[in-house]
Amino acid sequence: MDGLKPINLSPRGSDTAHSLAWGLIAAAALIVGIVVGSRGLKDFDPALISYAGATVFSAFGLGYRYAMWLRRPPTRLYWFRGWQIFLIPKRLPGNIARLVRIFWNNVVLQRFIERRSKTRWTAHWFLAWGCLIAAAVTFPLSFGWIRFETAADNQQIYRAFVFGIHVASFPLDSIMAPLAFNILDICAVMVLIGVFVAMWRRGRDRGAMSVQQFSNDLLPLVLLFAISVTGLFLTASTHLMRGLYYVFLSQLHAVTVIFTLLYLPFGKFFHIFQRPAQLGIDFYKRAGEEGGQAQCIRCGQPFATQLQIGDLKAVQSALCIQYAMRDGTHYQDVCPACRRKNLALTQDALWRTPEAELQRFDRF
Numbered sequence: 001m002d003g004l005k006p007i008n009l010s011p012r013g014s015d016t017a018h019s020l021a022w023g024l025i026a027a028a029a030l031i032v033g034i035v036v037g038s039r040g041l042k043d044f045d046p047a048l049i050s051y052a053g054a055t056v057f058s059a060f061g062l063g064y065r066y067a068m069w070l071r072r073p074p075t076r077l078y079w080f081r082g083w084q085i086f087l088i089p090k091r092l093p094g095n096i097a098r099l100v101r102i103f104w105n106n107v108v109l110q111r112f113i114e115r116r117s118k119t120r121w122t123a124h125w126f127l128a129w130g131c132l133i134a135a136a137v138t139f140p141l142s143f144g145w146i147r148f149e150t151a152a153d154n155q156q157i158y159r160a161f162v163f164g165i166h167v168a169s170f171p172l173d174s175i176m177a178p179l180a181f182n183i184l185d186i187c188a189v190m191v192l193i194g195v196f197v198a199m200w201r202r203g204r205d206r207g208a209m210s211v212q213q214f215s216n217d218l219l220p221l222v223l224l225f226a227i228s229v230t231g232l233f234l235t236a237s238t239h240l241m242r243g244l245y246y247v248f249l250s251q252l253h254a255v256t257v258i259f260t261l262l263y264l265p266f267g268k269f270f271h272i273f274q275r276p277a278q279l280g281i282d283f284y285k286r287a288g289e290e291g292g293q294a295q296c297i298r299c300g301q302p303f304a305t306q307l308q309i310g311d312l313k314a315v316q317s318a319l320c321i322q323y324a325m326r327d328g329t330h331y332q333d334v335c336p337a338c339r340r341k342n343l344a345l346t347q348d349a350l351w352r353t354p355e356a357e358l359q360r361f362d363r364f
Helices: 015-037 046-070 073-086 089-108 118-143 176-181 183-204 206-211 214-239 246-263 268-290 306-318 336-351 355-362
Strands: 146-150 157-162 165-171 293-295 302-305
Touching: 015 046, 015 118, 046 073, 046 118, 046 246, 046 268, 073 089, 073 268, 073 306, 089 268, 118 146, 118 183, 118 214, 157 176, 165 176, 176 183, 183 206, 183 214, 214 246, 214 268, 268 302, 268 306, 293 306, 302 306
Parallel strands: none
Antiparallel strands: 146 157, 157 165, 293 302
């Protein structure tokens, strides 16, 4: 596609030092956000400092791993190429509208999973939205960005503040009150539904059972189950058992949440932050189609886009994979069908090699 600049796939400096710097930047930015958003820690609850500390460490790990991920030539090229295509000035308004549609289908409805399996989609949808809604509530509360208090002149009115600014009020006998007070319980039930459906599918799918690993596939479900159950236990202790074992349950819940936050950058949960990058696939494909097709130098048939083949050559060159041929052509300019034919012809030629030639090769 015309107008796209080449991308440096071999950045200078140490990968570790670069990623460490970005990890520290992410952690520092979160600390600044907590201090500023809580109005100099005026709205910060000291009882939640363990959650905030674990989140800062998680931010460091996420920044480090994401930066390291972007140092890989394939990921680096795809990432920056996607932004180049998206930010083309004359296409930007249409790209924004298209991005909203892709976001709705792939993130909100998650139809890319629905096409694979209804059961997989059910589990993933409940897990995803249960976790996302819970995170949207718990993180701002832990950072002091959101707080609630009763009105000074009416104890039946609850007031919500965001960054110290009063944004809403609702009476305690309204529909909004139980929804606000129990939103995390609702999220916990959603997550448990997703966990049970996922475990049921994994227990019946022989293909999944043969390749699944505890640390990568089962541990995330165990952690989400533990967080949800211990959170529901806190509600049960408050409303059904008059606070019995509340201190112990609150500490147990804190341990499960903190452990999950520490695990977040290094386990399967990291794909939550990788997934949005895949929204650029549609823009990349469309740009490639507009840029013309690459034709096989052997049979003359189109087999891929010129943009894709050019980027693939650049990535292989950055990885020191040399597929250039002596006549100046490139092996990536040969279509997959012709590659298979060349392999068959090569094998046939080896079978036809005279016995004397084979004996000569055996000496080596």
